[in-house]
Amino acid sequence: MSSQPLTGPPELSPSVQARLAPPVRLLSAGPWTARPVGDELAHVSYAGREVLRAVKAVVRDHNWRTPKPSVRNVEIKQDDDGLQVRWAVAFAGYGVEYDGQLTAEFTPTTVEISFEGAAVHAFRSNRIGLVVLHSPAETGREITVEHPDGGSTAAQFPHDISPHQPFTDIAALEWADAGTAFRLSFTGDVFETEDQRNWTDASFKTYSTPLSLPFPVAVAAGDTVRQSVLLETATLEPQEAVEAAAVAARVASSLPTAVSARIGAEAGRVPALAVGAGSQPGVLPEIPGLDALVVELVDEENDADRSLWADRLEAAAAAASIHGAGLDIRAVTADPVGAVADLAPYLPQAKRLAVFHPDTHITEPDSWPALKESAHAAGFGGSLLAGTRAHFTELNRESSRTPSDSDALTFSITPQMHSTEAAHVIDSVPMQRLVAQNALRLGGGRPVHVGPVTLLPRFNAVATSGTESEAEADELQGEPFTAAWTLASINALTMDGVASVSYFEASGPTGISGADGQLNPAGELLKELAGLRDSVVLSVDADAGPVTLYPVRSRAGLVIFAGNLSGSPVTVDVRLPDGVSASGAVCAAFGQETPAVIRFSTNNDGDPAAGRLTLGPWSAGVVHFPESNFPAPG
Structure with missing residues (x-):
C-alpha cells in the first residue's frame, strides 16, 4: 500500500461544495x-x-x-x-x-x-x-x-x-x-x-x-x-x-479522524435491491442479482386508454430480462380493476403489484377486494402490496385503513421533505431504520418493501392545488457522496422483515447511470451489492461517527463496504473476525481514483486479524479479502 497521504476533499463544483461543507462558526x-x-x-x-x-x-x-x-x-x-x-x-x-x-x-x-x-x-x-x-x-x-x-x-x-x-x-x-x-x-x-x-x-x-x-x-x-x-x-x-x-x-x-471497529457475528442479510425503471430503463448496464425494476404508472388525462403504460411496461420488461430481474409495478389510479386489465399481459412477470389512489396516495380499502380478485384472475402470482407511494407518514396516519390481508407493506423515503442541508440528509439515515421498524410493527409481521428511496421527492404528496410538480434532480445525485449515503441507507435498512429496497432510477438526472450507460458512484455500489443478495451481513461494534462499515460474508470471501459522510479523511482500525487474515486486501473506490480514496493495510502489532482502513472525504468504496482468508460456510 502506498504511504502517500490521502488527498483532501474531491474536486467539487461551488454549489456542491456549499451544500456539503457550508461555512460554520x-x-x-x-x-x-x-x-x-x-x-x-x-x-x-x-x-x-x-x-x-x-x-x-x-x-x-x-x-x-x-x-x-x-x-x-x-x-x-x-x-x-x-x-x-x-x-x-x-x-x-x-x-x-x-x-x-x-x-x-x-x-x-x-x-x-x-x-x-x-x-x-x-x-x-x-x-x-x-x-x-x-x-x-x-x-x-x-x-x-x-x-x-x-x-x-x-x-x-x-x-x-x-x-x-x-x-x-x-x-x-x-x-x-x-x-x-x-x-x-x-x-x-x-x-x-x-x-x-x-x-x-x-x-x-x-x-x-x-x-x-x-x-x-x-x-x-x-x-x-x-x-x-x-x-x-x-x-x-x-x-x-x-x-x-x-x-x-x-x-x-469536531468530527473524529480516527475510530476503531470490531467485526462480529451474523447480523442480517443483504436485502434484495431494486431500481426505478424511469423513462429509459434500457440504458442501465447489466446488473447481475438485481431484484426488480420498479415501474411507476400514473393515470394521465391525456392517456385515457393507458397506451403510455404499455410503452413503459414494454421497455421495463425488456430491460428487466437483461438483468434477470422481475417487475415491481406501482399503479396510481382511481380505477384499480380497469388498471389491472391493462396490466394483465405483464402481471405473470411481475414480482410485486401495488395500486394507490391519486388523491390519497394510499391503497384504498374500499377497492381492495376487487383489486385482489382481479389481479389473481389475471394470473398475478407475486406479492400484492398495500401502503403508500408517498412517505411513511401516510402509512402511519392511515394504518387503520390499510388492508390487513396484503402480502406486504410499502412506503417511500426521501430525506429532503423539509430541509436540503447535507447535515439533515445525513442525519436521516438512522431515522430510516426507525421508520422501517415502525412499519414492521404496523404490519404485524408482514414483510416491508421500502422505496423508491430518492434524494428529492418524486412528487408533491401534500399539494393543495391538485397539481404535482415533476421530480427534480439533485446536484448530489452523481457525486461519491450519494454512494456513501446510499451505503449508509442500506446498512440502516438491513433487518429482518425488510424484504427489498429500491433506489433512484435506472438512468438520467435522478438515476444511477448516464445516457452513455456509465454507472455513477451510487450505481457502482448498487451493482456490487446486488450480486451479494441474501449474503450474510456481519455486525460492527464501533462508534464510527461519519463512517459506515458494511461487512458481507460472500462465497468469494469477506467483503467490507465502507463510506465516509464527512469532509475530512478518516482512519478506522478494524479488527476482523478470529481466523481471518487482514493481509492481501484489494480496495476499489466508487467513482474516484482508488489509491487517493480508500486503502487497507495490516497493522504492525502482531495481530494478523488487525488492519487499518483509510477513507477520503465524501467517499465510498469496497475492500475484498481473499477467499482463503475467510472460507465461505458450507
Whole structure:
C-alpha cells in the first residue's frame, strides 16, 4: 500500500461544495454555544448539552413548497452583557419573494430568537414563521405543555413515531435535563409539535400556525409576521463546570479522524435491491442479482386508454430480462380493476403489484377486494402490496385503513421533505431504520418493501392545488457522496422483515447511470451489492461517527463496504473476525481514483486479524479479502 497521504476533499463544483461543507462558526456566550449553519441557528447548547437542535424561520407556499432561503448581512456583537447575532434571510422561489430579519440574543440565563418578515408581493401561504427542531434523543422525555389559556398538560416525546401532533395549543414547553430546568416560550402565534421522524427527519418540530386552522391563506404585499421564542434556564451550574462543559462540547463537536471497529457475528442479510425503471430503463448496464425494476404508472388525462403504460411496461420488461430481474409495478389510479386489465399481459412477470389512489396516495380499502380478485384472475402470482407511494407518514396516519390481508407493506423515503442541508440528509439515515421498524410493527409481521428511496421527492404528496410538480434532480445525485449515503441507507435498512429496497432510477438526472450507460458512484455500489443478495451481513461494534462499515460474508470471501459522510479523511482500525487474515486486501473506490480514496493495510502489532482502513472525504468504496482468508460456510 502506498504511504502517500490521502488527498483532501474531491474536486467539487461551488454549489456542491456549499451544500456539503457550508461555512460554520461556533458562537459562545457564557454557558451557551450555538452554530449558525445556513439559515439555521443550530445546536443550541447549554453547558455542553444540546438543548435545541435548531431554530429557523420558514416560508411555505400553498403547496407546502419551501422557497429557497439565502442569508445575508450577518452581524455579531459580543460584550460583557452577552452576545447578539443578526442576520437577514431572503426567500425566493415558486413565485414567492419574502424578506425576513432574525435576531438571537444570548445572556447567561436566556436565549431569545426573534423574527420579523414581510411579503414582497402577494402570494398564498400555508405557513410563515419560526420553527424549533428538537433532537430525536428527546424521545421519552417528560415535558409540560403550557397553553394560551393558562392551563397545562403533562406529556412526553413519543417513542413510536406519532402519526399526529403529540403536543398542541402551545404557549410554552417546560422540561428538565441533568439538574437544569428549561422553559421555551413562544409569542406571535399559537404553536404545536409534530413528529418529523415520519418523513425521516431527525427531529421533532414545534411550529406555527396550527394545522387545525384553514390553509392556504392570502398574503398581501407588505403583510408582516412577528414572532419570537425565548429559552430560559431556571438554575445555573457553577461557572467552573459551565466553562469546562463548554470546552468539552467544542471538542466533542469536531468530527473524529480516527475510530476503531470490531467485526462480529451474523447480523442480517443483504436485502434484495431494486431500481426505478424511469423513462429509459434500457440504458442501465447489466446488473447481475438485481431484484426488480420498479415501474411507476400514473393515470394521465391525456392517456385515457393507458397506451403510455404499455410503452413503459414494454421497455421495463425488456430491460428487466437483461438483468434477470422481475417487475415491481406501482399503479396510481382511481380505477384499480380497469388498471389491472391493462396490466394483465405483464402481471405473470411481475414480482410485486401495488395500486394507490391519486388523491390519497394510499391503497384504498374500499377497492381492495376487487383489486385482489382481479389481479389473481389475471394470473398475478407475486406479492400484492398495500401502503403508500408517498412517505411513511401516510402509512402511519392511515394504518387503520390499510388492508390487513396484503402480502406486504410499502412506503417511500426521501430525506429532503423539509430541509436540503447535507447535515439533515445525513442525519436521516438512522431515522430510516426507525421508520422501517415502525412499519414492521404496523404490519404485524408482514414483510416491508421500502422505496423508491430518492434524494428529492418524486412528487408533491401534500399539494393543495391538485397539481404535482415533476421530480427534480439533485446536484448530489452523481457525486461519491450519494454512494456513501446510499451505503449508509442500506446498512440502516438491513433487518429482518425488510424484504427489498429500491433506489433512484435506472438512468438520467435522478438515476444511477448516464445516457452513455456509465454507472455513477451510487450505481457502482448498487451493482456490487446486488450480486451479494441474501449474503450474510456481519455486525460492527464501533462508534464510527461519519463512517459506515458494511461487512458481507460472500462465497468469494469477506467483503467490507465502507463510506465516509464527512469532509475530512478518516482512519478506522478494524479488527476482523478470529481466523481471518487482514493481509492481501484489494480496495476499489466508487467513482474516484482508488489509491487517493480508500486503502487497507495490516497493522504492525502482531495481530494478523488487525488492519487499518483509510477513507477520503465524501467517499465510498469496497475492500475484498481473499477467499482463503475467510472460507465461505458450507
